[in-house]
Amino acid sequence: MKPWSIRNAVESDLDAIMQLENACFAADAWSRENMHFEVQAHHTVYLVAHLDEQLVGFAGLSKVPGNDQADIQTIAVSETQRGKGLGRDLMNHLLTDARRQLAYEVFLEVRADNEPAQKLYESLGFEHIDTRKRYYQPDDVDAWVMRLQFKQSSFGREPVVLGIESSCDETGVGIVRGSTLLANVISSSMDEHARFGGVVPEIAARAHLEALKPTLNQALATANLSLQDIDAIAVTNGPGLGGALMVGVGAAKALAVALEKPIYAVNHLVGHVGVDILERGKLETPTIALLVSGGHTSLLLVRDLLDDVELLGETIDDAAGEAFDKIARVLGLPYPGGPEIDRAAIGGDPKAIRFPRGLTLPKDMEKHRYNFSFSGLKTAVARWVEVAEAKGETYNKADVAASFREAVADVLVSKAINACLAYGVPRLLLGGGVVANARLRELATERCAENGIELRIPALSLCTDNGAMIAALGAQLIMAGRQPSSLHFGADSTLPVTTVQSL
Amino acid sequence: MPITLAIDTSAGTSVAVLRGGELLAELNNDYNMKHAEGIGDAISQVIAAAEIKPSQIKTVVVGRGPAPFTGLRIGIAAAIMFSEGVGARLFGVVSLDAVAREALINREIASQVSEEKPLLVTADARRSEVYWALYSGISKSGAPICVEGPAVIKPVALEELLAGRGLQPIRSEAPVRAAQLAKVLDAQLVDGQATDDVTALYLRAPDAVPSPGKKVSG
Numbered sequence: 238m239k240p241w242s243i244r245n246a247v248e249s250d251l252d253a254i255m256q257l258e259n260a261c262f263a264a265d266a267w268s269r270e271n272m273h274f275e276v277q278a279h280h281t282v283y284l285v286a287h288l289d290e291q292l293v294g295f296a297g298l299s300k301v302p303g304n305d306q307a308d309i310q311t312i313a314v315s316e317t318q319r320g321k322g323l324g325r326d327l328m329n330h331l332l333t334d335a336r337r338q339l340a341y342e343v344f345l346e347v348r349a350d351n352e353p354a355q356k357l358y359e360s361l362g363f364e365h366i367d368t369r370k371r372y373y374q375p376d377d378v379d380a381w382v383m384r385l386q387f388k389q390s391s392f393g394r395e396p397v398v399l400g401i402e403s404s405c406d407e408t409g410v411g412i413v414r415g416s417t418l419l420a421n422v423i424s425s426s427m428d429e430h431a432r433f434g435g436v437v438p439e440i441a442a443r444a445h446l447e448a449l450k451p452t453l454n455q456a457l458a459t460a461n462l463s464l465q466d467i468d469a470i471a472v473t474n475g476p477g478l479g480g481a482l483m484v485g486v487g488a489a490k491a492l493a494v495a496l497e498k499p500i501y502a503v504n505h506l507v508g509h510v511g512v513d514i515l516e517r518g519k520l521e522t523p524t525i526a527l528l529v530s531g532g533h534t535s536l537l538l539v540r541d542l543l544d545d546v547e548l549l550g551e552t553i554d555d556a557a558g559e560a561f562d563k564i565a566r567v568l569g570l571p572y573p574g575g576p577e578i579d580r581a582a583i584g585g586d587p588k589a590i591r592f593p594r595g596l597t598l599p600k601d602m603e604k605h606r607y608n609f610s611f612s613g614l615k616t617a618v619a620r621w622v623e624v625a626e627a628k629g630e631t632y633n634k635a636d637v638a639a640s641f642r643e644a645v646a647d648v649l650v651s652k653a654i655n656a657c658l659a660y661g662v663p664r665l666l667l668g669g670g671v672v673a674n675a676r677l678r679e680l681a682t683e684r685c686a687e688n689g690i691e692l693r694i695p696a697l698s699l700c701t702d703n704g705a706m707i708a709a710l711g712a713q714l715i716m717a718g719r720q721p722s723s724l725h726f727g728a729d730s731t732l733p734v735t736t737v738q739s740l
Numbered sequence: 741m742p743i744t745l746a747i748d749t750s751a752g753t754s755v756a757v758l759r760g761g762e763l764l765a766e767l768n769n770d771y772n773m774k775h776a777e778g779i780g781d782a783i784s785q786v787i788a789a790a791e792i793k794p795s796q797i798k799t800v801v802v803g804r805g806p807a808p809f810t811g812l813r814i815g816i817a818a819a820i821m822f823s824e825g826v827g828a829r830l831f832g833v834v835s836l837d838a839v840a841r842e843a844l845i846n847r848e849i850a851s852q853v854s855e856e857k858p859l860l861v862t863a864d865a866r867r868s869e870v871y872w873a874l875y876s877g878i879s880k881s882g883a884p885i886c887v888e889g890p891a892v893i894k895p896v897a898l899e900e901l902l903a904g905r906g907l908q909p910i911r912s913e914a915p916v917r918a919a920q921l922a923k924v925l926d927a928q929l930v931d932g933q934a935t936d937d938v939t940a941l942y943l944r945a946p947d948a949v950p951s952p953g954k955k956v957s958g
């Protein structure tokens with residue numbers, strides 16, 4: 238999680254801005270009048286970064302409508318916060334804005350003796366194109382003029398991006414044009430895992446290899462495109478099952494090299510959040526996102542899809558989907574457990590048995606307010622059933638299924654709603670395969686309505702793991718002017734949500 | 741002349757580009773991990789070193805192993821997607837064949853090898869086992885002639901098996917070179933033995949047993 242927060246500057250920030258301006262640029266600092274004018278101007282974007290209510294950085298961009306060039310006017314980071322990524326974060330925000338305003342190129346000037354800053358700009362795609370002699374006075378230092386040109390392929394029209402997903406047991410290939418879904422093809426190895434009662438990583442990885450080519454070709458056929466129409470490749474590089482991720486990563490890199498197109502390595506969980514763009518054209522932020530699947534149970538606070546995703550909490554043991562699988566087995570139901578429990582719960586009384594709600598006691602609230610735990614629940618249900626069976630009692634399976642499901646849905650929805658209220662975020666987005674669960678959707682709908690929270694549940698084909706969400710996130714990165722990933726990123730099974738793109 | 745891209749990740753990573761039979765560029769990294777990190781750069785660098793465009797590649801050949809799981813898949817996945825990307829034909833070759841060819845193009849070795857005194861090629865299969873295959877010679881066009889294997893076995897059991905048959909093979913366990921993989925394919929094409937089967941030769945089932953479900957209370 239980034240320790241600072243970034244927002245647009247307002248007039249009342251001026252005192253703090255000038256204080257930092259004078260501290261950073263002493264001899265050639267701007268005047269207050271000058272700064273005031275730029276912060277207020279219509280053709281500029283000024284951002285401020287705060288840490289513990291202290292202003293620790295600011296940056297400004299100028300972009301005149303109708304002109305396809307933009308200028309980074311200034312950037313300052315307080316001495317205590319240098320080398321921590323704040324400068325890059327501010328720059329990325331400004332470049333995203335330049336891109337949104339349809340800039341074609343961005344210019345900046347930097348002191349010839351400021352190598353750290355030059356390195357930062359180079360890593361963002363800027364090139365040194367000119368030198369202005371003795372530009373900085375009275376220090377008598379040259380200025381480098383640097384320029385970033387946004388890729389032609391992402392300029393003037395929406396990029397066509399092919400996304401590859403292989404983090405668990407679904408091989409997904411999706412194709413989008415900008416924010417428009419063109420194809421979403423999924424090949425699942427679920428049936429092969431059924432007799433093991435859960436996803437077997439090696440089986441999943443083997444299945445990905447076999448599914449790659451048919452899934453790719455079906456996606457191209459659905460979109461009515463050939464590979465020559467693709468502008469960029471996006472691929473999930475984590476989090477997920479290592480061996481499974483590597484198949485997608487190897488495949489995506491080779492495809493990018495073959496097509497001579499850029500590649501974007503993106504975060505699977507952030508993909509689940511970004512998928513909403515394919516249905517609504519954009520992601521409303523801030524939003525709380527609850528992602529629930531066989532592999533993940535995560536609660537996120539998303540202030541900005543590309544720059545500010547914070548993990549509020551996650552499961553400390555089993556994922557919610559795993560709990561469904563395990564309880565299905567206890568009840569003698571097949572894999573995958575989610576739909577089976579849903580079916581078994583029909584007509585059951587969700588209040589028949591009060592199963593425990595993990596990490597909801599007051600003592601858990603400090604450390605685990607937004608974390609989840611399902612292993613205690615799983616044990617409680619299994620024990621309840623075993624005791625009943627040992628006594629030779631007959632029990633109502635529908636009641637057990639309904640009560641278990643209620644406990645899971647209750648914890649998930651309660652914590653998500655609490656996060657919305659605590660952070661003052663009036664939106665909740667659901668994602669992940671467990672969203673298929675009827676009771677979870679029902680309870681989320683009820684509780685959101687009670688609390689005036691807008692609920693978003695994308696279509697199920699976009700909630701389960703899929704390549705379209707990966708393509709969509711890749712397209713967002715391109716449209717924001719982000720540089721492609723290098724070819725040497727790896728698969729990271731524990732990739733944090735704060736890493737939206739791996740360079 | 742047709743250009744071929746050869747990829748093998750059965751142990752390390754080896755990538756080569758050949759025009760006709762002529763090697764234009766080869767990259768070998770014998771480190772047997774980090775295949776996913778390295779595969780993109782490896783292909784891209786070899787293509788650059790060969791001074792060709794990806795789209796000039798008309799044939800892709802990949803080593804099918806045998807190999808332990810993870811790394812092997814990355815090369816095969818890359819080969820499948822690369823061939824789709826440039827519209828090239830895709831072939832699979834047993835990786836041990838490339839090692840056998842490297843030994844058998846040495847005339848001195850080739851002259852000693854026969855069905856009675858075969859060439860034994862082995863490779864590390866981890867878990868204290870080896871992959872192995874026996875070759876009786878090399879075809880006129882240059883394809884190694886495999887008479888047994890590939891299979892996986894404990895080294896002790898392999899020695900017992902060879903001793904039991906009274907075989908004292910010539911041995912090779914050199915690393916796989918992608919250039920040799922391409923040359924095996926060329927020879928197999930001439931011999932009518934080439935295959936477009938690129939399925940991975942794991943030679944082991946996944947480690948998983950169906951769960952009987954366990955009790956939680958005593």
